[in-house]
């Protein structure tokens with residue numbers, strides 16, 4: 001039996017090692033800590049939670065991350081088992097006692113007869129053998145450079161410059177309209193690719209005031225190197241001059257508002273974020289505003305007054321590859337199929353999502369070594385929605401890391417409006433559970 005090598009003993013690598021070993025495949029887990037650290041990790045334990053101690057909602061009936069918990073438990077995931085064993089009281093959320101949790105994951109991995117360990121920094125993308133790269137958002141510099149050299153400069157990002165993402169159904173289309181600037185494009189679909197939200201002068205001034213006054217977060221020491229290249233936060237642009245945004249991402253040119261003959265003073269554009277057309281990102285709106293402040297400020301944009309956000313904006317140190325162009329549906333590098341990627345480096349975001357992608361990569365790699373086929377879970381499931389998103393569902397050009405959310409799932413009938421939303425979420429999770437049990441069976 002060939003050995004599976006996994007680089008990175010974080011959320012994804014730990015889960016991948018467990019899944020492959022449980023399937024009967026010998027695993028070597030390569031981890032650089034404690035000898036080489038990162039700015040966020042504190043210990044040498046596997047599956048260290050680097051910041052909050054929450055796995056977010058545990059509601060598997062009406063919440064997408066709660067559904068992901070359910071699927072990972074159904075798949076006998078080590079991370080979920082240990083998180084559940086070390087849960088702290090937190091209402092409907094799964095809060096975790098972080099140190100005992102990481103110690104328990106480490107102990108379980110260490111006691112597994114099929115897993116051995118190599119404590120070292122891997123500095124090159126390996127050329128032979130079977131590998132899973134699960135080195136996370138803080139992948140060490142040398143390995144990141146090697147990945148970049150093998151895959152191309154545009155295929156690896158060192159920062160998330162995340163524009164907020166809105167659920168399309170929550171935009172008020174009696175205010176906004178669909179149009180590409182100067183009606184560019186060959187087809188009607190291309191000519192109407194953007195949602196546009198118009199502002200008059202008073203609305204623009206009020207928006208700039210709110211932006212300048214909003215609470216912002218600060219960067220970690222050493223985190224900012226290089227981030228100013230082409231991804232300035234909107235509040236930094238506003239600080240450089242009240243008109244800067246009107247001549248940048250909010251320029252009102254090439255657009256005609258069908259609801260109002262008066263020319264808008266500024267326009268906020270939203271670009272389609274997934275093939276399903278359920279999610280739109282606000283173009284150029286990466287920001288370091290705190291989450292609460294973002295919601296208040298963005299709801300000042302006409303048309304977004306009732307918007308729901310699939311994710312809020314941010315700028316973080318985050319190493320991730322352009323998975324939609326680089327990976328096949330088995331999470332293998334198309335150019336080097338002996339190498340899989342898993343975890344946050346594939347462009348999912350969060351402890352749970354990263355562990356889930358580790359679970360899939362571990363199972364897929366094990367199946368391949370055992371001479372079996374393992375299809376990805378169906379897109380109606382939370383794991384299937386995530387892997388579909390990163391390996392083809394997302395737009396490659398604007399690819400940004402993503403938490404699991406119902407906007408990634410094939411839509412379910414939207415009738416019922418706001419009141420019907422809870423029932424609709426239940427319909428999503430019922431459909432997902434049935435599909436997941438079919439897959440796992």
Ligand SMILES: Cc1cc2nc3c(=O)[nH]c(=O)nc-3n(C[C@H](O)[C@H](O)[C@H](O)COP(=O)(O)OP(=O)(O)OC[C@H]3O[C@@H](n4cnc5c(N)ncnc54)[C@H](O)[C@@H]3O)c2cc1C
Nearest residue numbers: 008010011012032051052122135136140343344350351354
């Ligand atoms: C500052 C910060 C705060 C965050 N806060 C949150 C939060 O509050 N909630 C949340 O859900 N997510 C948060 N995240 C995201 C979180 O890090 C990920 O969701 C999750 O840990 C990713 O899992 P992973 O397995 O992909 O990476 P990690 O858990 O980071 O594991 C990667 C592992 O690879 C190792 N490694 C790296 N390079 C090498 C190498 N060359 N050779 C050998 N080993 C290597 C690292 O030491 C690490 O152990 C945060 C991230 C950062 C950077």
